[in-house]
Amino acid sequence: MNKLNKSWGYVLASLLVAVPVLAACTDSTESQDKERRTLRIGMLYGSKESESYYRQQMTDMFEVEHGNIDIEFVYGTDYSDMQFATEEERKKQQQQDPQENLRAVMSGDNPVDVVMTDIGSMKKLASDNLLKPLDDYIKQDKMDLSDFLPAVIDTIKAQGEGRIYGLSPTFSSNAIFYNKKLFANAKVEPPRDGMTWNELFALAQSMKSGKDKDAVYGFAFNNYGGGLSMYDAQSTVASFSQMRMFDTTGEKMTVHTKTWADAWSKPIQLYKDKVIPHAEDMQQSASMASSDGSYAYNPYQGNGFIGGKIAMVVGGYYMVNELINFNKNVSKMKNAQALEWDVVSMPQLDSGGSNGVYLGNLASINAKSVNPDDAWAFIKHMNSEEVAKFKARSQGELSVRQKFIQPKDGANYRIEAFTNVKVNTDELGDADQALYRERPNLNLISELGGYLFQEAAEGKKTVDEALAEWDSKGNELLQKIKLNPTGDLSSELQTYRDAAQSGMKNRLRAAAGEAVAIEE
Known part of the structure; x- marks a missing residue:
């Protein structure tokens, strides 16, 4: 009996010691939950003027459920800065790399926690180890991805070399x-x-x-x-x-x-x-x-x-x-x-694959976030079934959750036509993007092509003649752009612009019944 009493004495003493420890842990957790914190969300573009829309679409419901967390939006490129910039400042801003601006707000003394990106940006950031993979969070919280559209999840994994670096509640x-x-x-x-x-x-x-x-x-x-x-x-x-x-050197x-x-x-x-x-x-x-x-x-x-x-x-x-x-x-x-x-569904391209589905609302966790758990709480909420019910009402996008991909208002149409294609990840390479930033006037090349395409469509030139002229005139223009990458070269295309504008006016006037001579 003495031994038994002694054993119970040890147990009782252990419990008495453990109670304060448990209480301390509970108090710490509750304190953490009640502590007022700020979650910083980084976006490629934006401004205060558009912030109310972002909040309605992404954060209002989260803040209602997490009353102790304040949302702050941070923009890599702030439209307000461009709005009040001088012409010289605007030119400098246009030459800046938007992706580099985003990376800037992801680093420093006060980095953003969540990064809103598209599929191409997510891939680049992940490959540079700037994003925190979400796989462990998904596994830890037993987040069921089985109802997510396979094409979307497979594409996210493919862009992350098998790992998930971002989730989006919708696709277009x-x-x-x-x-x-x-x-x-x-x-x-x-x-x-x-x-x-x-x-x-x-x-x-x-x-x-x-x-x-x-x-x-x-x-x-x-x-x-x-x-x-x-x-x-x-x-x-x-x-x-x-x-x-044009070639990779822009020449x-x-x-x-x-x-x-x-x-x-x-x-x-x-x-x-x-x-x-x-x-x-x-x-x-x-x-x-x-x-x-x-x-x-x-x-x-x-x-x-x-x-x-x-x-x-x-x-x-x-x-x-x-x-x-x-x-x-x-x-x-x-x-x-x-x-x-x-x-x-959209037709197949001759080169294989198809186009038509886009992911542009991916939420990721910044690898340098000082608040990654709140960042995950936001991403988990944003992609929850509860939020998906509301997102399913979207006018122009579909929920990634298959249970909510249903025809609207009882209409009878093949909703699967919008899901039977792969996500479009086509984009300019890094070198091409850098070249366009360095030489903004390169946009004149595609403008020239558009005018010559119209001339071919209207029978003023054969396709071969139009492409030959684009090739010849384009080579001249590329050299001028190389020497003058940002200056005013609009006069180079003025003849084409005038002809296109005149031709359109004449065709529309003829369609309205006016007697005009349309040059063919």
Whole structure:
């Protein structure tokens, strides 16, 4: 009995000693939870004027749940500084590397805790060991990623060499919208997932019919305005990084090639054949709709797809809201008819892969953060299921959580068309970005290409002639840019600008019924 009593005595003494220790730990934890702290969020661009939007989108709900944490936004490039800068200061700011400005706020005596980036920036920061991997936090808090869209998580891991350096609650996406009734009337099979651009173009040709007010166009790159740009054509052949305009030194053009000719030729031919509508076609169509004196206001006037004039069109997820809203209110618009529509995924590029899905709202932890646990608490909250319920209501983006990727308002369309493509990580390389910062006038090269593309599209030059002139004039311009990287060289393109402006005015006036001579 004495031994037993003695043993219980030791246990009791241990417990009495442990109680104060446990109490101290509890008090310390509670003190930590109640202590007022500041979480600093670093962003590439921004200003105080736009901060209310950022707070509504990202931090207000977090601050409600974490009343002791204050949010402070820090901008690598502050628009307010540029707004009040002198011309000389503005030129210097334009030559600054935005990524370096962001890195500056990630270091120093008071570094930011959270970094908001896109997928390309996240990759660069992670490769330079400037971000803290989130894998251990995810494992520790048993954060279930199984419901996250695999394409998004796989891409984040691929950019982080197998590790997760950032999470985003949403992504944006493009798809091909098509008019079901037009295809049924034409007895043509509608588009499908996995098509190539050449297959889609062939389908568009088969859907072109009629003329004037009865015209139906097979395809358009946008809802309003019609027309075709160099960047539209380029996006159907290869990624932007593969379609180089000049070499890595910025001294020799690289556009007079078969790759560029292929990128331009097919879309331009469809434009000439009016499979792709011209801007004046859309204006003429809108004018005819009200020429009989029965005009009534229609907020979608000029929208070729909603007006039943275009069989297929590239559109973002925001377009779903437009179509649903149109059909709900169609009875209020004179002569308007409800639209039967659906969507398929963006076509495959000739070079492989596809485009159309973008991650631009990734939250990461700065490796130099003095407050990484609060930073993780914010990222975890931002990507929680509770927040995802609200993000699912977004007008232009989709939740990365699959359970919330559902058709809106009971509409019947293939929501998977927006998820069946890979995340687009195409971007200029570091050397190219540095070259553009050093020589901002290099933007004149793409502007020149745009003018010459339009001349080819309008039949004033062949594709080969336009590319040859871009190559020749571009080489001259590159040398002048090398000598004068930031000065005013606008006069170099004035002739092209004047011709483009004059030609557009004449075409639009002709579409409106005015008698003008259009130079072809």
